Amino acid sequence: MLENLFAKRINKNIPSRLQGLFPETNFPDNISFGGGCPDEKSFPARELVNAYQEAIINEKEHSFQYHDVKGPERLREFLADRAQKKMGIANVTSEDVMLTAGGQQGIELVAKLFLEAGDKMAVEVPCYVGALAAFDVYEPDYYEIPMEDDGVNLDCLEATLKAHPDIKLFYTVPDFHNPTGITMSLEKRQRLVELANKYNFVILEDTPYRDLRYHGESLPSIKSFDTEGRVIFLSSFSKILSPAYRLGWLVASPEIKAELTKLKLAEDLEVPYIPSATVDNYIAHHDLDAHIEGLKKIYRQKLDKMDQALHAYLPADAKISHPEGGFFFWIELGDDANTSQLLLEEAIPNEHLIYVPSASFYPDRDHVNGLRVNFTGSSLAEIDEGCRRLGRLLNVDSLMQVAI
Ligand SMILES: Cc1ncc(COP(=O)(O)O)c(C=O)c1O
Known part of the structure; x- marks a missing residue:
């Protein structure tokens, strides 16, 4: 009965893409x-327990209090430095780094910032299921761009952009893509930014697997070629440390970051102190690399x-x-x-x-x-x-x- 009151975008008949993704089985x-x-x-369980204890000891009762939306300054400085040295992104300061509740919240905030029902966005297909789940809520019209062995098919993307110049957002996982494992070539990274400048859209570069290369040479991030503040670089501690802290981070232009911060404030008020301080202490005392x-x-x-x-x-x-x-x-x-x-x-x-x-x-x-x-x-x-x-x-x- 109450479903008449639900927002139009809520559709009870469509199951979440993420629920039931892993059917339960009890076979031994x-x-x-x-x-x-x-x-x-x-x-690194023992080290993380020590880092957690240090977080509480340092702040005493205040650890259990509200904190702020930015999260630890030292951690953001570490990530700004990493963005410059490892991702090739120039002139990043701690002010350009935003901490999020996992990479997943970064995707959801970007969707909320750019998409209204019927807005056009392009995605690689196949595409990370969690990103589609986040985008679905904002009801975009999807344009599907197929993958090739060296990353998404940019000729197809350009043809789609010519036909639909009002495409606003393109989502990509350029490093060891989820689900195909494909990595986008250097040439395609550069050309993708040129296309974004020419056709006026924003790129969400989602890179939780970037540090986990087992063969071959690392490539600069797409964001490193960004000349107009159009690329949002997103990463996470989930795959390289632990997903339980729900800690992700992004680098965006001041204009975009300011709006994403307003949306995060409305969503969950702050970066939780205990998880973020634990990761901060771990990184301060151990060599993450x-x-x-x-x-x-x-x-x-x-x-x-x-x-x-x-x-x-x-x-x-x-x-x-x-x-x-x-x-x-x-x-x-x-x-x-x-x-x-x-x-x-x-x-x-x-x-x-x-x-x-x-x-x-x-x-x-x-x-x-x-x-x-x-x-x-x-x-x-x-x-x-x-x-x-x-x-x-x-x-x-x-x-x-x-x-x-
Ligand atoms: C491509 C991609 N983006 C984002 C995420 C979400 O990660 P997090 O645990 O940081 O929210 C995942 C998790 O599997 C992923 O594969």
């Missing part, structure tokens, strides 16, 4: 390649294992991506495959295996012949066994059973 031998989870054994080097060692082995196991067990015509970092492989099957159905009817009940079907990564949920698998959250043995099970599933017989 379950293997999940579903979530984008870091390796739990890699969390040494920790990341340790992660890279572990994840490089896992990536190589999954690469080898997917090629060993999957049918020869499965198209498997070649990520050089990040968390995911992307697999495309023949046109008749339906990976959503296969997951519920075969993978979970028979093989006790979870992956994310491709439908989740498309605005209209209309591409059903692909899947994403995560390699960071499983052990080497689980990766091998999970790929063996996936291979069994993707043989012609099980695909035929689902198709019938």
Whole structure:
């Protein structure tokens, strides 16, 4: 009855893209390649407990009080320095850095700042499911730009911009893209900024996996080519330290950052003191890059294992991506495959295996012949066994059973 009172943008009949993304299973031998989870054994738990205690000891009773929307100055100075040295972004100060509740809040705030119902935005397809969930609420008209092996197809983007010059926003994950694992080439990064200047749109560059390169050379961020304050650079501590602190950060022009801060104030008033001070203390007393080097060692082995196991067990015509970092492989099957159905009817009940079907990564949920698998959250043995099970599933017989 009350649904008549709900805002027009609320549609009870459309489930959240994020709810039910990882179906619950109680099988003891379950293997999940579903979530984008870091390796739990890699969390520096003892150091983080010490950093947490220090946060409370330093501020005493005041730790439990309200604090401010900016968060720790020392942490923002650290991130400003990192943005210059590691991302190649010139002249960043702590005032240009905004802390957010995970990268996810950064995406949601940008959506709130730029999108009204019917506004046009372009997204890479496939596209990170959490970003689509955040954008969906603001009801944009999506323009889907396909991925190529060296990043999004910019000829297609330019043709779309010519036809729809009022596109306002383009969302991209240029480093080890979620879900495909693809990295955008240097040439494309430069050309994308030229297109943004020419066709007057804003780029949201979302880079939570940027520091996690296991093979090849790092590239400058898209933001480093920004000449007109059109690129918002977004990153997060979730994949390189821990997702439990819900701490992300962005670098934006003063004009954009001021508006995003107003929206954050309205949304949750402040950067919570205890999580942000814990991360701040951890970084002050430990070498974050040494920790990341340790992660890279572990994840490089896992990536190589999954690469080898997917090629060993999957049918020869499965198209498997070649990520050089990040968390995911992307697999495309023949046109008749339906990976959503296969997951519920075969993978979970028979093989006790979870992956994310491709439908989740498309605005209209209309591409059903692909899947994403995560390699960071499983052990080497689980990766091998999970790929063996996936291979069994993707043989012609099980695909035929689902198709019938
Ligand atoms: C591309 C991308 N952006 C943003 C996020 C959200 O991360 P956070 O935990 O920082 O909110 C994720 C998480 O998986 C992601 O893959």
